[in-house]
Amino acid sequence: MSNQAKARRIAVLGSRAVGKSSLVIQFCENHFVDSYYPTIENTFTKTIKYRGHEYVVEIMDTAGQDEYSILSSHHASSVNGYVLVYSIASRSSFDMIKIIRDKILDFTGLETVPCIIVGNKSDLNIQRQVTLEEGKELAQQWACPHIETSAKHNENVAKIFDMLIASIEKANNPPSEEKNACSVM
Numbered sequence: 001m002s003n004q005a006k007a008r009r010i011a012v013l014g015s016r017a018v019g020k021s022s023l024v025i026q027f028c029e030n031h032f033v034d035s036y037y038p039t040i041e042n043t044f045t046k047t048i049k050y051r052g053h054e055y056v057v058e059i060m061d062t063a064g065q066d067e068y069s070i071l072s073s074h075h076a077s078s079v080n081g082y083v084l085v086y087s088i089a090s091r092s093s094f095d096m097i098k099i100i101r102d103k104i105l106d107f108t109g110l111e112t113v114p115c116i117i118v119g120n121k122s123d124l125n126i127q128r129q130v131t132l133e134e135g136k137e138l139a140q141q142w143a144c145p146h147i148e149t150s151a152k153h154n155e156n157v158a159k160i161f162d163m164l165i166a167s168i169e170k171a172n173n174p175p176s177e178e179k180n181a182c183s184v185m
């Protein structure tokens, strides 16, 4: 029974042209698309192994968001975790993931959701507008992982999904005992 694959649903959100489709296509189909076609919506499926379990992961690649976009209900309900993507070469796309997370929390009524912050286009270091430290700081604030990636060079792309599955599983099965918790003697 425990060998049965578990189904998980992930939504990939962020501003336009930050590389959401490129990351998902690189991960699921192992190639990079240099041309830009704005996405309406695409769903991909991939099996991921994490801690000896198989996870059949449905990945929703969504249309680029701006501050006026309304979060669609199927981007928020029955989604187990979020990939929030910005481009390291775009300050406004970094600001946008904060707005998107607020919309998710508003919509779900939750205080926190499993997510990973992704700074894509790390190969464009020369055009960098968001520092690595800023990404890490935001992740600390949200208590979630952060990673810089390049869909173009296939750097850290698979790690996004491994780390998010880990966060989802941690949220679903919080440790019952804190090994390092101090006790008053």
Ligand SMILES: Nc1nc2c(ncn2[C@@H]2O[C@H](COP(=O)(O)OP(=O)(O)OP(=O)(O)O)[C@@H](O)[C@H]2O)c(=O)[nH]1
Binding pocket: 014, 015, 016, 017, 018, 019, 020, 021, 022, 023, 033, 034, 035, 036, 037, 038, 039, 040, 062, 063, 064, 065, 120, 121, 122, 123, 124, 149, 150, 151, 152, 153
């Ligand atoms: N240099 C570089 N370019 C990238 C990278 N990832 C994506 N791109 C380019 O950025 C452009 C936009 O990529 P997409 O993957 O279509 O972006 P998107 O976020 O899905 O865009 P929307 O569908 O409009 O939301 C394309 O020209 C890609 O080739 C990357 O890691 N490095």
